[in-house]
Amino acid sequence: MTRTSKSVVVTLVVIVVVAALAYIYASPYIALDRVKRAADARDAQTVNQYVDFPALRDSLKQQITELLTRRVDIQKSGNPLAVIGAMIGAALVGPIIDSYATPDGVAAILNGIPPRGNPGERPPAPPAAGAPSEGTNQANQETPAPAPASGIATAQESPRQPPQTTAGYRSFDTFVVTYQHGAGDAHYSAIFRRSGLVSWKLVAVDLNG
Known part of the structure; x- marks a missing residue:
């Protein structure tokens, strides 16, 4: 072989x-872009x-339970009805997890609309056919409502602008x-884990950031 x-x-x-390294x-x-589009x-x-839906369900259960626990800790020294409301919310953790451990829930999480532990909470419905599917439109579907006397909100918060997003290892x-x-403003994180050399899966959320 020549030089x-x-x-x-x-x-x-x-x-x-x-x-290959790049x-x-x-x-x-690439995985984030593909899963968000899907x-x-x-x-x-x-x-x-x-x-990884089993891992995501476990994470949602832990995070939402912690949200409700902190809410009880904050409110238990005040209005007794607030504690009752929080206890009712805790009983509804399962349905919230069931609704967010779905493609609809994943879309909401990746568009800046995380679960907040509110009773009866569900991710926004899919946009109508032909309508843009950006987080802004999903957020605009949220209907603001005043919080009940218990201090536990029963509806999504008011519409928001698309979130600021940062990503990295x-x-x-x-x-x-x-x-x-x-x-x-409060922030939260979506956590991906490597599944093979170039494969990644969404496995958890961190509602504390």
Whole structure:
């Protein structure tokens, strides 16, 4: 092999290695884009490829239960009816989890509309055929309503603008997408875990950010 041929081979190998490393690095961003598109389209078959629903259910159960526990802790020294309302909310954790551990729920989570632990809460319905499916339109479907005397909201909060989104690696096997609607506003995270060298799955949410 001539020196020129060796140089060409080495160059090709370097290009292939760099391209492979770049693809591995970009793989969670690609997975995020694909699962969001599939969830917005309610393509359950594709969503199933990118979501570990048993793990997501466990995470939702833990996070929503913690939300309600903190709510009780804050309110128990005040109006006794607030505690009763929170206890009722705790009894409804199962239905909230069932509604969010679905393609509709995944679409809501990835569009800035996380569960908030409110009784009877459900993710927004899919947009009508031909209508844009961005988080803004989903958020606009939320109907504001005054909180009852118990202090436990029973409806979604008022419409919001699309959230500010940041994404990045937390570790080699963990990729986190954080959503925040504005400076000082509460934020939450969607957590992806590596499932193979370039495959990723949504496995958890962190409602505390």
